[in-house]
Amino acid sequence: MKRTITGLKAGEILDSRGWPTVKVTVRLEGGTVASASVPSGASTGQFEAHELRDGDSARYAGRGVLKAVENIEREIAPALIGIDAVRQPEIDRLMCELDGTENKARLGANAILGVSLAVARASAQSMEMPLYQYLGGSTARRLPVPMMNIINGGKHAANGLQMQEFMIVPHGAPTYSEALRFGSETYHALKGLLEQDGFATGVGDEGGFAPRLKNEREALELIVRAIEKAGYEPGRQIAIALDPAATSFFGDDGYALPGLGPSSISSDDLLAVYADWITAFPIVSIEDGFAESDWSAFAKQTAAVGDRIQIVGDDLYVTNPRFIRRGIDEKATNAVLIKPNQIGTVTETVAAIELCRRAGLRYKFSHRSGETEDDFVADFAVAMTGGQFKGGAPCRGERLAKYNRLLEIERELGAEALFSSPFVA
Numbered sequence: 001m002k003r004t005i006t007g008l009k010a011g012e013i014l015d016s017r018g019w020p021t022v023k024v025t026v027r028l029e030g031g032t033v034a035s036a037s038v039p040s041g042a043s044t045g046q047f048e049a050h051e052l053r054d055g056d057s058a059r060y061a062g063r064g065v066l067k068a069v070e071n072i073e074r075e076i077a078p079a080l081i082g083i084d085a086v087r088q089p090e091i092d093r094l095m096c097e098l099d100g101t102e103n104k105a106r107l108g109a110n111a112i113l114g115v116s117l118a119v120a121r122a123s124a125q126s127m128e129m130p131l132y133q134y135l136g137g138s139t140a141r142r143l144p145v146p147m148m149n150i151i152n153g154g155k156h157a158a159n160g161l162q163m164q165e166f167m168i169v170p171h172g173a174p175t176y177s178e179a180l181r182f183g184s185e186t187y188h189a190l191k192g193l194l195e196q197d198g199f200a201t202g203v204g205d206e207g208g209f210a211p212r213l214k215n216e217r218e219a220l221e222l223i224v225r226a227i228e229k230a231g232y233e234p235g236r237q238i239a240i241a242l243d244p245a246a247t248s249f250f251g252d253d254g255y256a257l258p259g260l261g262p263s264s265i266s267s268d269d270l271l272a273v274y275a276d277w278i279t280a281f282p283i284v285s286i287e288d289g290f291a292e293s294d295w296s297a298f299a300k301q302t303a304a305v306g307d308r309i310q311i312v313g314d315d316l317y318v319t320n321p322r323f324i325r326r327g328i329d330e331k332a333t334n335a336v337l338i339k340p341n342q343i344g345t346v347t348e349t350v351a352a353i354e355l356c357r358r359a360g361l362r363y364k365f366s367h368r369s370g371e372t373e374d375d376f377v378a379d380f381a382v383a384m385t386g387g388q389f390k391g392g393a394p395c396r397g398e399r400l401a402k403y404n405r406l407l408e409i410e411r412e413l414g415a416e417a418l419f420s421s422p423f424v425a
């Protein structure tokens with residue numbers, strides 16, 4: 001089969017927040033054509049690979065991506081045309097070298113990732129292989145536990161909650177499709193409770209509800225009630241995961257959580273708040289519980305409760321082996337969040353995961369809050385077998401693209417599909 005790259009085209013499309021993002025189409029000799037688009041975060045880590053924006057305030061308030069598009073067509077395309085699309089590591093390395101910066105600032109990580117994803121998809125397609133199998137090999141068959149964000153706060157909603165994500169984790173379900181059903185039923189039960197209690201049921205960026213609650217603890221109480229109302233056992237069947245994205249409420253005075261107390265609190269105080277919640281609620285995972293600069297607080301939490309729950313670094317590591325290595329040395333967390341656009345290529349994402357595997361760290365695949373209908377990350381999660389994927393609420397097209405793709409993969413695998421909880425019950 002001929003699969004030499006013969007063409008690369010790019011264009012601007014809109015993401016789920018209505019901001020522009022990059023879509024890339026690759027053409028191979030032999031006729032294969034495949035596209036991929038790039039997501040975008042709101043609570044971004046300081047050291048994420050650089051998302052190139054035009055800065056021309058007359059278009060999309062400066063957030064256009066025409067420069068990234070131009071970089072793909074004028075610089076990346078000539079460098080890649082003629083290369084076999086299966087040579088992913090070489091293609092990704094060539095793009096990094098062409099960019100020439102530490103964080104992909106010149107060509108843009110959004111330009112580079114778009115090409116990297118589209119090349120992988122085209123290559124898989126040219127071999128008539130499902131993407132998860134192409135990326136993970138013929139034995140890839142583990143479906144992830146979905147972590148569904150059903151109450152949004154922080155930078156994803158303007159509702160006064162400082163913490164960003166309150167997720168349900170239906171890890172006690174027998175299969176992925178049953179887990180999705182458990183989660184969706186709980187989502188609807190929560191909507192009923194919010195209506196009953198007189199709260200608004202509008203949603204935030206990831207499709208979770210964004211009610212004006214008193215504080216974060218009330219969100220946890222509501223979720224437990226919703227799990228029970230849907231007929232499930234909190235903890236054993238459906239647990240809770242948090243992503244406070246704490247950098248976004250951290251300042252010179254400490255952590256500002258006005259719903260929980262009048263003044264900012266210290267890392268140790270916040271550690272105590274989490275310790276209290278872990279006892280009171282069935283929490284199995286906390287991501288970015290502290291600011292990305294507060295490494296010692298992560299390590300303290302991991303030492304204190306890391307044998308009971310998962311402590312995840314997201315903004316802390318930005319899917320970058322350099323920071324993950326520091327996390328390993330300092331025993332900062334026992335898990336790593338994986339977002340391909342934080343690092344910028346398929347090959348480097350896999351390298352980050354390999355590092356986690358060698359160090360015995362868990363890893364959790366993730367969407368971004370600004371998403372498109374592209375479902376690449378669903379296949380990627382199955383390919384890498386980490387057993388967990390967070391994709392927002394079970395509603396809205398850009399979130400469902402991933403959850404529904406996982407349903408398709410499950411059907412395709414049939415009796416060979418595996419599903420098991422990475423969490424202690």
Ligand SMILES: O=C(O)[C@@H](CO)OP(=O)(O)O
Pocket residue numbers: 040041042043044165206243245314366367368369370
């Ligand atoms: O913090 C996160 O984990 C993500 C995804 O849920 O949010 P964002 O894409 O805004 O960084």
Ligand SMILES: [Mg+2]
Pocket residue numbers: 243245287288314315337
């Ligand atoms: Mg996060």
